[in-house]
Every structure is written in structure tokens, then in C-alpha cells.
Amino acid sequence: MTSDPRHDLLRLINGFQVTQAIRVASVLRLADYLSGGTRSADELASLTKSHPDALYRLLRALATVGVFREEESRRFALTPMGDCLRTDSAxxxxxxxxxxxxxxxxxxxxxxxxxxxxxxxxxxxxxxxxxxxxxxxxxxxxxxxxxxxxxxxxGGAEAVIRAYDFSSFRHIVDVGGGQGLMLAAILLAHPHLRGTLLDQPDVVAGAKAILMERGVIERCGIVGGSFFEMVPEGADAYLMRAVIHDWDDDEAVAILKVCRRAMGEAAKLLLIERLIAPPNEMPATKFSDLNMLVSPGGRERTRQEFSELFGKSGFELTRVFPAGIHNVIEARPR
Incomplete structure (x- = not known):
């Protein structure tokens, strides 16, 4: 089929409509209600306390972009895409x-x-x-x-574990690791490892339940604090997933310097980040970069830009391992 540039551009212009429709579907937990099989729009309206006709219009629109599937008599089913909206989705x-x-x-x-x-x-x-x-x-x-x-x-944890060999380490600190899901996945894959999770106190408050659920709490310490001020010392690997891209260069260097002070000469720094691709490639990363500009104030970076950040903070970039949409960027102290 021949592409119509005007139609293609119009689809991009109207993309906000899909974003908001998916948000409403998630807030109403429509995927959860459909997880057991098809339901009518009226049933879903009753379950979600929504207007029946308006909800049907939402469902049929999302069915056209593959989030749901419309069947006879205004009944709807989940698709593989819509399944990702379930609260218990893998x-x-x-x-x-x-x-x-x-x-x-x-x-x-x-x-x-x-x-x-x-x-x-x-x-x-x-x-x-x-x-x-x-x-x-x-x-x-x-x-x-x-x-x-x-x-x-x-989704990213499995790709990282496949891409990078953590088996040589004994103790990993996950800096800015949220509620510990990435660290838990690494510890599960490597039973000899110990871990320490660092993030803001209000964030790590929810980490204990996640680490207990995955059976790694006995091998994992939890520290509440700011990575601008301190990072636990003595580990042989320091991991940061999608942290540095949230910050501009000066702040990123400040975070990396705090990590460097905590690290021994043989330790490794592992950043899990996107890399800006050559011109005209990988729109997701370049639009993520715009999101950094608009919201947190950081940026996505090229390999060279990461190398320059490392040089300013006492590190040397050693290797890059592709891991799905991210990369494991390895550096060592210098």
C-alpha cells in the first residue's frame, strides 16, 4: 500500500487522542475486568460506573488501534497489547x-x-x-x-540479565533503584550475590514487600537517602537504571562523583540507559530525550557524551552491552 504523507502526518498529530484513551482504560481497569473473557460494553460500564454509550465509544476506538478487540453485540476482548494494561500483567x-x-x-x-x-x-x-x-x-x-x-x-530486567554477566560480583548497590525490582531480578538470577538498594526514603518504603515477595530480602539491604549526598561504600558493582538521563550534565557529574568516592579501584559502574542513535533512527529514544527536556530536565545521550561525563567524574567507559531498548554501559574508576 502506498503511503500517504498527509495521512501519516495527521495520524501523528492526533496521537494525543490515543494517549488519553489508553490512560482512561487503565484508570478504569478495563483490562482487569476483561482478563477472564469477553464482556459487553454495558457490563463494563456497570463495573466501572461509567456512562454505557460513552464507554462503548472509548472501547471501539481503542479496538481500532489493537488495545481491545470488538466482537458481536458490543462485546470486547483483550488483545496481547491490551493485556499489558492488566495490573497483574507480566x-x-x-x-x-x-x-x-x-x-x-x-x-x-x-x-x-x-x-x-x-x-x-x-x-x-x-x-x-x-x-x-x-x-x-x-x-x-x-x-x-x-x-x-x-x-x-x-520488562527491562530480563534483557539486562541476558546482556550482562553479573556472576563475577559479590555485592551490588542499586543507586536510585526505586522499589528494588531490578535488583531483585539480578539477585534471583545469581544466588551468591548480595545487594543494597538506595533511593529516597519515601520511595524505598515500598521496597521491602517487593524484595520479600521475590525471596531476596535476606540478601538485600535497604537504605533511604539522596544519591547527591551519599552512596553505600564497599560494593564491587554500582548499578543505576535510567537515573543519569534525568539530570543535566552538571548534576549527572555530581551524582557520578558521589559514586566514585564510594567505590574501590576494582569496582565497576553499570549504567542502564538508552543511547542516541545515528540520524533518522530510533524515534523512541529521541522523543524520550524531548521528555527529559520537558519534565525532569535531563537528556538522553550518545556513547561519546557518556564517555565525556565519565571523564569529568573519575571514570573511564570500558564496554557497552545492548539490552533491549537500553544498554548496559560499563565504566571503571581511573
């Missing part, structure tokens, strides 16, 4: 859909023009505070964000 994305569609996130993207014209962070300009402070002051958003980060770790 590869969940519902919480991230709710974050992306939330007013505070959405409004910051509405100020992208300001960021492009000034280079300033849109969220800070709009709200007078950074996104981290905002979520701390609005715990209802912070809880959803923390859950989204945990969910996003699930």
Missing part, C-alpha cells in the same frame, strides 16, 4: 499510561515550545518547582510514578 504498562496522561505531565508537554525557544525546563517554568518536588508534595502522583518505574523495570 509486562505491565498501565501505571505509565496513567503518568503520561496525568494533567501535571500533560501540561508540561504543552510548554514544549518554551523549552525549545529557551532551553529551559518546561515543568520548572510552568510550576515554579521541579517535577521531583512536585511529586513529593502530591503523593497521589508520586505513588503512581513509583509504580510505573517498577512496572517498566520488569
Amino acid at each position: 509486562t505491565p504498562l498501565g501505571a505509565w499510561a496513567e503518568v503520561v496522561g496525568s494533567p501535571y505531565f500533560w501540561q508540561a508537554w504543552g510548554h514544549l515550545l518554551h523549552s525549545v525557544q529557551t532551553g529551559e525546563n518546561a515543568f520548572q517554568n510552568l510550576n515554579g518547582k521541579d517535577v521531583w518536588q512536585f511529586r513529593a508534595e502530591h503523593p497521589e502522583y508520586g505513588v503512581t510514578f513509583d509504580l510505573a518505574m517498577t512496572q517498566l523495570s520488569r
